[in-house]
Amino acid sequence: MGKWIWVYLSVCLSVMILALTPNRSLADESTVYQVYRPIDLGLLPEPPPKDIYVNITGHTDVKKGAKLDIYRRVASFDTLTQKHVGDHLIPVAKIRVIYVDEKTAIGRIDQFVSLAQEPALYPQAVMVGDVARIP
Secondary structure: OHHHHHHHHHHHHHHHHHHHOOOHHHHOOEEEEEEEOOOOOOOOOOOOOOEEEEEOOOOOOOOOOOEEEEEEEEEEEEOOOOEEEEEEEEEEEEEEEEEEOOOEEEEEEEEEOOOOOOOOOOOOOOOOOOEEEOO
């Protein structure tokens, strides 16, 4: 009887470990938590650049100069059946990292995704809540 208790406990522990282990695809996602642009005082020939702040806690492979792909999570809703079909990650832009610490990567827009090749997102801008991934 005592042997079966240990077998049961080890199976339960294994199931708990699997359930609590983060999904690799979700762990690879970081989130844009701030978009900052200083006030344009008209002193420079072009507007000041936007700084994109990304939460990278736990990602040690993000380095200065790296590129991050930015996506927008868009919900798809079937109006015929009135049901949520699923979420789509629509590419928005690529940013180049200009600063990194243990929690944050700050980047600037390197290029926007071509609207001719991807679903249209308006405004064509990186927004708070967008998903950032290391390519």
